[in-house]
Amino acid sequence: xxxxxxxxxxxxxxxxxxxxxxxxxxxxxxxxxxxxxxxxxxxxxxxxxxxxxxxxxxxxxxxxxxxxxxxxxxxxxxxxxxxxxxxxxxxxxxxxxxxxxxxxxxxxxxxxxxxxxxxxxxxxxxxxxxxxxxxxxxxxxxxxxxxxxxxxxxxxxx
Amino acid sequence: xxxxxxxxxxxxxxxxxxxxxxxxxxxxxxxxxxxxxxxxxxxxxxxxxxxxxxxxxxxxxxxxxxxxxxxxxxxxxxxxxxxxxxxxxxxxxxxxxxxxxxxxxxxxxxxxxxxxxxxxxxxxxxxxxxxxxxxxxxxxxxxxxxxxxxxxxxxxxxxxxxxxxxxxxxxxxxxxxxxxxxxxxxxxxxxxxxxxxxxxxxxxxxxxxxxxxxxxxxxxxxxxxxxxxxxxxxxxxxxxxxxxxxxxxxxxxxxxxxxxxxxxxxxxxxxxxxxxxxxxxxxxxxxxxxxxxxxxxxxxxxxxxxxxxxxxxxxxxxxxxxxxxxxxxxxxxxxxxxxxxxxxxxxxxxxxxxxxxxxxxxxxxxxxxxxxxxxxxxxxxxxxxxxxxxxxxxxxxxxxxxxxxxxxxxxxxxxxxxxxxxxxxxxxxxxxxxxxxxxxxxxxxxxxxxxxxxxxxxxxxxxxxxxxxxxxxxxxxxxxxxxxxxxxxxxxxxxxxxx
Numbered sequence: 001x002x003x004x005x006x007x008x009x010x011x012x013x014x015x016x017x018x019x020x021x022x023x024x025x026x027x028x029x030x031x032x033x034x035x036x037x038x039x040x041x042x043x044x045x046x047x048x049x050x051x052x053x054x055x056x057x058x059x060x061x062x063x064x065x066x067x068x069x070x071x072x073x074x075x076x077x078x079x080x081x082x083x084x085x086x087x088x089x090x091x092x093x094x095x096x097x098x099x100x101x102x103x104x105x106x107x108x109x110x111x112x113x114x115x116x117x118x119x120x121x122x123x124x125x126x127x128x129x130x131x132x133x134x135x136x137x138x139x140x141x142x143x144x145x146x147x148x149x150x151x152x153x154x155x156x157x158x
Numbered sequence: 159x160x161x162x163x164x165x166x167x168x169x170x171x172x173x174x175x176x177x178x179x180x181x182x183x184x185x186x187x188x189x190x191x192x193x194x195x196x197x198x199x200x201x202x203x204x205x206x207x208x209x210x211x212x213x214x215x216x217x218x219x220x221x222x223x224x225x226x227x228x229x230x231x232x233x234x235x236x237x238x239x240x241x242x243x244x245x246x247x248x249x250x251x252x253x254x255x256x257x258x259x260x261x262x263x264x265x266x267x268x269x270x271x272x273x274x275x276x277x278x279x280x281x282x283x284x285x286x287x288x289x290x291x292x293x294x295x296x297x298x299x300x301x302x303x304x305x306x307x308x309x310x311x312x313x314x315x316x317x318x319x320x321x322x323x324x325x326x327x328x329x330x331x332x333x334x335x336x337x338x339x340x341x342x343x344x345x346x347x348x349x350x351x352x353x354x355x356x357x358x359x360x361x362x363x364x365x366x367x368x369x370x371x372x373x374x375x376x377x378x379x380x381x382x383x384x385x386x387x388x389x390x391x392x393x394x395x396x397x398x399x400x401x402x403x404x405x406x407x408x409x410x411x412x413x414x415x416x417x418x419x420x421x422x423x424x425x426x427x428x429x430x431x432x433x434x435x436x437x438x439x440x441x442x443x444x445x446x447x448x449x450x451x452x453x454x455x456x457x458x459x460x461x462x463x464x465x466x467x468x469x470x471x472x473x474x475x476x477x478x479x480x481x482x483x484x485x486x487x488x489x490x491x492x493x494x495x496x497x498x499x500x501x502x503x504x505x506x507x508x509x510x511x512x513x514x515x516x517x518x519x520x521x522x523x524x525x526x527x528x529x530x531x532x533x534x535x536x537x538x539x540x541x542x543x544x545x546x547x548x549x550x551x552x553x554x555x556x557x558x559x560x561x562x563x564x565x566x567x568x569x570x571x572x573x574x575x576x577x578x579x580x581x582x583x584x585x586x587x588x589x590x591x592x593x594x595x596x597x598x599x600x601x602x603x604x605x606x607x608x609x610x611x612x613x614x615x616x617x618x619x620x621x622x623x624x625x626x627x628x629x630x631x632x633x634x635x636x637x638x639x640x641x642x643x644x645x646x647x648x649x650x651x652x653x654x655x656x657x
Contacts, residue, residue: 008587008588009323009326009587009588011587012326012329012587012588012589015583015587016329016333019333020336023336023351026351026353027350027351030348030350031346031348034617035612035617035619036612036613036616036617037613037617038345038608038609038612039346040343040345040346040348040350041350043335043339043605043608044336044339044350044351047332047335047336047339048336050332051329051332051333051336054325054328054329054332055329057325058323058325058326058329061323061325073382073586074382074383075382076378076381076382079378079381079382080378080381080582083374083377083378083381083554083578084374084378084575084578084579085575086554086558086575087374087554087557087558087561087571087572087574087575087578088571088572088575090558090562090571091558091562091568091569091571091572091575092568094562094568094571095568099559103555103558103559106551106554106555106558107551107552107554107555110550110551110554110555111547111548111550111551113381113550114381114546114547114550115547116545116546116547117547121547121548122551125548125551125552126551129551129552129555133555133556133559137559137563144566145562
C-alpha cells in the first residue's frame with residue numbers, strides 16, 4: 001500500500017497533471033505539425049506533456065519524501081469570498097453605477113474581510129477613496145469612466 | 159569617449175523636470191512600499207502599469223525603476239527599527255540592524271544602510287553604463303537558436319535560485335509558458351484557447367494576471383494571519399557613524415557591492431539572494447564575526463549594499479538582451495511592450511535617450527533616496543502606524559481601476575479576480591507564483607525563437623548544439639541544474655532559506 005508522505009505535494013502534482021490535460025483537451029483541434037513546420041498546437045501540446053512529466057515526478061516525490069512540518073494553515077473564508085467577489089462586483093457595477101459609488105461599495109465590502117475592521121473607519125476610507133479615485137482617474141488621468149452612472153437617476157448627469 | 163556622450167544624452171533626458179519628478183515619485187513610492195510590510199515592489203509596479211500607459215516611455219520606466227530600487231532602501235528602515243523587514247531583501251538586515259537599534263545605535267544602522275546602498279547604487283549604475291553597450295553588441299549577433307538557449311538558461315537559473323522545491327518551480331514555469339500561448343497564434347493566425355471570447359484574442363492580459371497573482375493573492379494570504387502591528391519605536395537620533403564604525407563598514411560595503419553586482423546579473427538572482435549571500439560571506443570573512451547576530455555593523459553594511467547592487471544590475475539582462483531575470487524585470491518588460499517598445503539589444507540603438515536616460519536616472523534616484531531616507535526618517539516611522547485593514551481595501555480599489563483602465567474592459571477585472579483564485583490555489587499547494595510570471599512573459603518569445611530556429615535548421619534540433627554560443631549557454635544551464643540538484647548545494651540552499 002503506497003503511503004503518501006506529503007499529501008499537499010501529491011495534490012499539487014495531480015493538479016499540474018490535470019491542468020496539462022485540460023490544455024491538451026482544449027487544444028486538441030490545433031494542428032500540431034512537425035518540428036520543421038511547427039503548427040499552432042505544437043508548443044502548447046509539447047509543454048503540456050512536459051508538465052505532465054513534472055507532475056508525475058512531483059507525485060513520486062510526494063510518496064517518497066516526507067513533508068516538512070509547517071505552520072498550521074489558517075483559513076479566512078469570509079476574507080477570500082469578499083476579496084474575490086469584490087472585483088467581480090466592481091466589474092459588473094462599474095458601467096451602471098459609475099466610479100464613485102462602485103469604489104465606495106467595493107471598499108466598504110472588502111474592508112469587512114479584515115478582523116480589525118470597524119464600520120466607521122471603512123465608511124470614511126471608502127468616502128476618501130471614492131473622491132480620490134474620481135479625482136485622480138477621471139480628472140487627472142482622463143479615464144473614460146463617469147463618476148456616477150446611469151443607474152442612479154439623480155446623480156447620473158453629474 | 160563614446161561613453162561620455164552617451165551619459166550626457168542620458169543626463170539630458172533624466173534631468174528633464176518631468177523625468178526628475180517621476181523619478182522622485184517612483185523613489186518616494188518605492189520607499190513607502192518598502193517600509194510597509196505586505197506590499198512589495200512587484201505588486202505595486204503591477205498596479206501602476208496601467209498608469210504608465212499614459213506617460214512617455216522614459217518617465218514611465220524611470221518611475222517604475224525608482225519604485226524597485228527605492229523599495230530596497232525602505233525595507234531596511236523597518237527591518238532596523240522594529241525587526242519587521244518590509245522587503246524580502248531586508249530580512250538579513252534585520253538580524254544585526256535591530257540589535258543595533260536595541261543597543262541605541264539605530265541611527266548608525268540606518269545611516270550605514272542608506273550610505274552603503276548609495277555607494278552600491280552608484281557603482282551598479284557605472285557597471286550598467288559600461289557593460290551594457292558591449293553586451294548589446296554581442297547580443298545583436300544572436301540568432302534564434304542563441305536566444306532560445308539564453309532564455310532556457312534564464313528560466314533554469316531562475317528555478318535554481320528560487321527557494322522551495324525545484325520541481326514545483328519548473329512546473330510553474332511550464333504553466334506560465336502554456337498560459338503565454340493563449341490568444342491568437344502569430345504565425346498561423348489560429349486562435350488558441352480563446353473560447354470565442356473576444357478579449358482573449360490578444361492573449362491573457364499580462365497586467366491583470368500579475369495583479370491577480372501578486373497583488374490580490376498576497377492580500378488573501380495576509381488576511382489569514384492578521385496581526386495588530388505594535389509599533390514601539392523610540393526616537394531615532396544620531397545619524398553619524400563613529401570613526402571606528404566607518405572603518406569597519408568600508409570592507410563590507412565594497413564586498414557587498416561586488417557580490418551583489420555579480421548576483422544581480424544572473425537570471426533569477428537579484429536583491430534578495432544578493433543580501434543573503436553577502437551576509438553569509440561577510441560573516442565568514444569578518445574579524446568581528448563573533449558579533450554577528452548581536453549588532454555588528456558589518457551585518458548591516460554588507461547586505462544593504464548587496465541588495466541595492468543586485469537590484470540595479472538585474473536591469474542589465476533586461477535592458478540589453480530583453481530577458482527578464484526576475485518578476486520585477488518581467489513587469490518592466492511588460493511596461494515597455496505597453497509603450498510599444500520591444501525589449502532586446504536594439505533598444506540601446508533605437509531608443510538611446512530612453513536607455514541612457516534610465517541609467518542616469520538610477521544614479522539621481524539613489525541620490526534622492528539617500529535624502530528621503532535619512533533626514534525624512536520620521537515620516538516613514540509614522541507611516542508604519544497605518545493599519546493594514548485600511549490599506550488593503552485601497553489596494554483592491556486601485557487594482558480594480560487599474561485592471562479596467564488598460565483596455566477599458568471589465569473582462570480584465572474579472573480575469574484579475576480569476577487569477578487571484580489561481581494564485582491563491584497555487585500558493586496553498588506551495589507553488590511559487592514568481593516563476594509563472596517569468597514563463598508567461600517569455601512564452602511567446604520562446605516559441606517564436608524555437609519556431610524560427612527549427613525553420614532555419616529544417617526541423618533539426620541539433621541546431622542548438624551546433625552554434626558555439628548556443629551550446630555553451632545550454633551547457634551552462636545544465637551545470638546550473640546539476641549544481642542545484644547536487645546534495646551539498648541543496649543543503650546550502652536549505653540553510654540559506656531557513657535562516
